[in-house]
Amino acid sequence: MSGVTLLGxxxxxxTMSAFVPQVVKTYRSGSAADLSVGTYSLLTGGAVLxxxxxxxxxxxxxxxxxxxxxxxxxxxxxxxxxxxRKL
Numbered sequence: 001m002s003g004v005t006l007l008g009x010x011x012x013x014x015t016m017s018a019f020v021p022q023v024v025k026t027y028r029s030g031s032a033a034d035l036s037v038g039t040y041s042l043l044t045g046g047a048v049l050x051x052x053x054x055x056x057x058x059x060x061x062x063x064x065x066x067x068x069x070x071x072x073x074x075x076x077x078x079x080x081x082x083x084x085r086k087l
Contacts, residue, residue, distance in 0.1 A: 005061075012065035019072035026079040035080055044073045 026032045047070040054062030 008061055012061055016065055016068045016072065019069060019076065023072050023075045023079075026076055032076065032079040032083040035076065037080055037084075040073060040077055040080060044070065044077055047073055 022035075026035070047066050051063060051066035051070060054060075054066055
């Protein structure tokens with residue numbers, strides 16, 4: 001495995017794991033009141049587009065990274081929507 005591939009995998013790990021604390025916090029607190037709907041909508045849309053791009057070019061690391069990131073973002077999106085319905 002090349003150094004460039006390792007660099008890409010490390011970047012992917014950081015990007016994916018960056019959303020884990022937010023997912024955990026929103027589930028534990030049961031609140032997403034302070035989260036921006038616009039920000040998470042844009043991030044989710046970006047993950048969908050990156051996933052599609054990865055699928056088109058056949059790049060497994062791009063696909064896996066964005067598939068995991070998309071799942072984490074959707075978990076936060078669901079919390080945001082559930083909180084908005086309570087208001």
